[in-house]
Amino acid sequence: MTLSTSAELSIPASCYCGAVKYIVHSLPTSPPKLCHCTNCRKAMASGVQWAGYMPASSIEILSKETVKGFARCQSFFPGVVAFERCFCSQCGSRVWNVLVKEEDGRQVRYLGVFPGLFDDPDDAKIEGFRPKSHLFCGEEVALTQWRGFDEMQLLEGFSSAKTAKTDK
Numbered sequence: 001m002t003l004s005t006s007a008e009l010s011i012p013a014s015c016y017c018g019a020v021k022y023i024v025h026s027l028p029t030s031p032p033k034l035c036h037c038t039n040c041r042k043a044m045a046s047g048v049q050w051a052g053y054m055p056a057s058s059i060e061i062l063s064k065e066t067v068k069g070f071a072r073c074q075s076f077f078p079g080v081v082a083f084e085r086c087f088c089s090q091c092g093s094r095v096w097n098v099l100v101k102e103e104d105g106r107q108v109r110y111l112g113v114f115p116g117l118f119d120d121p122d123d124a125k126i127e128g129f130r131p132k133s134h135l136f137c138g139e140e141v142a143l144t145q146w147r148g149f150d151e152m153q154l155l156e157g158f159s160s161a162k163t164a165k166t167d168k
């Protein structure tokens, strides 16, 4: 469910198997980016990572399922003191990134959430989640040669709702 202002925002998100569920109560505090770096590609098993970062307190975790984290390459950017990619211990789906930054002498914890996990795809259309830039384009696998997605055929009539829920 989506409302117009950040204060009222309530976006349900969950992992592939549904064991990890959370509610996003804030828009990203900086414009989301599409990251093409090798680490993001490997971690997401995808051409890009689409993430929006917000203070950790903006996310309400509803599930008790264990979330595992994997830390590597934590110093891409100035001020970043820790970075961890977290995933559901049941299905392995990525659930969020943890980013700890030093700001004005104190450490602030951010979570990076993935609009791809939003339960209602329309929530990912909220302007605040719109990716505004590409990052690490020199490492991209698909952007250049597949630019022009709008010219691709749209295959209608498929729904994942049934298949996603039947294997448990």
Ligand SMILES: [Zn+2]
Pocket: 015, 016, 017, 018, 019, 020, 088, 089, 090, 091, 092, 093
């Ligand atoms: Zn899961």
Ligand SMILES: [Zn+2]
Pocket: 035, 036, 037, 038, 039, 040, 041, 049, 136
């Ligand atoms: Zn990246």
